Each structure stands twice: as C-alpha cells, then as structure tokens.
Amino acid sequence: MEIFKYLEQYDYEQVVFCQDKQSGLKAIIAIHDTTLGPALGGTRMWTYESEEAAIIDALRLAKGMTYKNAAAGLNLGGGKTVIIGDPRKDKNEEMFRAFGRYIQGLNGRYITAEDVGTTVADMDLIHEETDYVTGISPAFGSSGNPSPVTAYGVYRGMKAAAKAAFGSDSLEGKVIAVQGVGNVAYNLCRHLHEEGAQLIVTDINKEAVQRAVEEFGARAVDPNEIYGVECDIYAPCALGATVNDDTIPQLKAKVIAGAANNQLKDTRHGDIIHEMGIIYAPDYVINAGGVINVADELYGYNHDRAMKKVETIYTNIEKVIEISKRDGIPTYLAADRMAEERIERMRNSRSQFLQNGHHILSRR
Numbered sequence: 001m002e003i004f005k006y007l008e009q010y011d012y013e014q015v016v017f018c019q020d021k022q023s024g025l026k027a028i029i030a031i032h033d034t035t036l037g038p039a040l041g042g043t044r045m046w047t048y049e050s051e052e053a054a055i056i057d058a059l060r061l062a063k064g065m066t067y068k069n070a071a072a073g074l075n076l077g078g079g080k081t082v083i084i085g086d087p088r089k090d091k092n093e094e095m096f097r098a099f100g101r102y103i104q105g106l107n108g109r110y111i112t113a114e115d116v117g118t119t120v121a122d123m124d125l126i127h128e129e130t131d132y133v134t135g136i137s138p139a140f141g142s143s144g145n146p147s148p149v150t151a152y153g154v155y156r157g158m159k160a161a162a163k164a165a166f167g168s169d170s171l172e173g174k175v176i177a178v179q180g181v182g183n184v185a186y187n188l189c190r191h192l193h194e195e196g197a198q199l200i201v202t203d204i205n206k207e208a209v210q211r212a213v214e215e216f217g218a219r220a221v222d223p224n225e226i227y228g229v230e231c232d233i234y235a236p237c238a239l240g241a242t243v244n245d246d247t248i249p250q251l252k253a254k255v256i257a258g259a260a261n262n263q264l265k266d267t268r269h270g271d272i273i274h275e276m277g278i279i280y281a282p283d284y285v286i287n288a289g290g291v292i293n294v295a296d297e298l299y300g301y302n303h304d305r306a307m308k309k310v311e312t313i314y315t316n317i318e319k320v321i322e323i324s325k326r327d328g329i330p331t332y333l334a335a336d337r338m339a340e341e342r343i344e345r346m347r348n349s350r351s352q353f354l355q356n357g358h359h360i361l362s363r364r
C-alpha cells in the first residue's frame, strides 16, 4: 500500500501508529479532517488479517466520521482508531492507559469513544489518562454507552426509508434481516420487535444469535445466508463492505438500512443498488445517533437536548432520498454532497484573523 498516495488522494491530515510493548498495544489513529472541529470517532478493536487491513479500516472509518459529523451538523471533524487484537482475550488495563496517553499527546485534535470490540469500561480506563474521550461512565457526567442511542437513530432512519419504499413508515409485519446482533443491533431489534416486525438474524457469535431468538422471536440463519433471505429490509449491523459484487446479486430487500460503518465496499456499489431501485439509507446518516449523543458532552451533557437532535435522523434520511429522486443521483452521493458543501462553507468562512481561535498577537 502506498500510504502517502492514499492520504493525498483523500486529503487525510494525520496518521499515528501507537505501540506499547508492555501492554501489547498496537493502535492506529487516523485523523481525516479537522475543518469543522476536533476529530471525533470511536476506537475499534478487532483481529485483522494483516496490518494493512487494519490501516485501511482506520482510514476508511476516519473519513466516514468526517462525513458523518458534517452531515449531522456537528462542529466536529473525522477520526477513528483501530486496535489490532482480539477484544475477548487481548485486553488489559495498561493497554488502554497507554492508549489514553497517546490520545493526550495529540492535545485535543482527536477525541475517542466506543466502537466494535470496545466498551464503556475501556473508555473509563482511557479517561484515567486523558479528557479527550467520550462515552465514559455516566458517573462522570458523561453520556455513557452510545450504542442504544445509535440503535434508536437507526430505527428512526429505517422508518423514513420504509416510508419512501413502501408508502408507510410502519414496520409492523415487515421482514427485516439483521446482520450482526451486538451492542447496537440488540437494541435495534428491541425497537423493531416492539413495533411488530418479523426478524431474521445472524452473527458469528452464537450467544448473540440465541439472545435475539429468545428475546425477539427472531429466526436465525448462518452468516453467509443473510444476503439471500426473503425480506423487505436488510440491516447491516456488523463490519463494513458487506454491499459488494458478491452480495448484491443475492439481495431480495427493497431497503438497506443498518448501523454498520462503510457498508458500501466501493461507491460503485451504491450506484448499482440505486439502479436496482433499492432504497439505501446512507450509513453515516442513519447511524449518527451515537456521535450526536456523545458530542453533546462537549456542551455539558443534556440527554433531552441530545435526543432531540437524534430525532433529526428521520428527516435527514427523508432529505437525502428527496435529493436523490430530484437530481437522479444515488442516495450515498446526495449525502456526500450535503456533507461536502457544509465542510467547504466552513473552510471558506474560517477567519484567517483568528488562527485556531487565538488572536495573532496572543502571547500569553
């Protein structure tokens, strides 16, 4: 991989490789863009097949956060971290304390939170070393685990997409195929079950599947069967790039609406499903509930204020679908244009008089 060629192509600001021999920490912090403010994005811990796969995941996720935060109207840039390792057996206190010191060393350019494989407890350990972390225990005045709020936002966005596809935002009786029933999708399945949807679930973690079957009456299928099941909505809630050349021909769903980041393997896959008439709820628009929730911590966390902003995900999805239909472009492109327009507006309006908020004569 020619790293600087990739960084230049997508205009990344900074990539930091973090190593701590004692704890086994091997982390990659990718900061894509800080035009709108400090980069905020979660920390993912996963067993990557190679270091290059980990680097690519960090870079793709970080760019996604720039677009997510911009489209959500937040004054935040995009960044993300991946920690190479098995979250079930490689974690230790020193690892997250060491990682917290690396974040502190970035002096607020990057703020972290949870993602796949990390928990509130992990964030609390990071918080021992730095304040640039969100989603920590509510005891600290924080917003806590963002996953349930992400799930609620996905639920609301899914309803908006269903309205465009089926003429009603009711999910009662709709067959919804949920891929990955972890932190977010477990909470999403509860909302869907309560509304009377019929759930088909899969996960590589059998306990997660069993929990959904027992609690929500879901039907379980093997991981590779989820793409071909007869359903109305496919909800990718695991890892990324599941909408690709191999899976698209199998899809029966009329709507793709899920929590996963980077669902499209390539943008051309967004073009293909658009041509097929599938309504795609852009991933970083529909799954922004978590970041909206933790971002409220920057103003002194207020749950009601945060949830009011999370509710806008419904209208944001409606807006993206409307632009898509009006301009005859795929929904992913409509969302990208919305995000890019806001970033450019702010980039051009940034005062040259105040550099990073400081007067040029400030010497104290």
Ligand SMILES: NC(=O)C1=CN([C@@H]2O[C@H](COP(=O)(O)OP(=O)(O)OC[C@H]3O[C@@H](n4cnc5c(N)ncnc54)[C@H](O)[C@@H]3O)[C@@H](O)[C@H]2O)C=CC1
Pocket (backbone or CB within 6 Å): 114, 115, 116, 117, 146, 147, 148, 150, 179, 180, 181, 182, 183, 184, 185, 202, 203, 204, 205, 208, 223, 237, 238, 239, 240, 259, 260, 261, 287, 288, 290, 291
């Ligand atoms: N946690 C949050 O608030 C947010 C999460 N997201 C994204 O949503 C997705 C899920 O996140 P979480 O629920 O927090 O993670 P999680 O780790 O709790 O859940 C992911 C689930 O997917 C399963 N999985 C992994 N590979 C799979 C495969 N090939 N087939 C089926 N299942 C598979 C895992 O076993 C796990 O149960 C991720 O892509 C994450 O980046 C996006 C926005 C916010």
Ligand SMILES: CC(C)CC(=O)C(=O)O
Pocket (backbone or CB within 6 Å): 040, 041, 042, 043, 068, 113, 114, 115, 135, 146, 261, 287, 288, 290, 291, 294
């Ligand atoms: C609060 C975090 C879950 C934000 C994030 O990393 C995401 O939305 O993917």
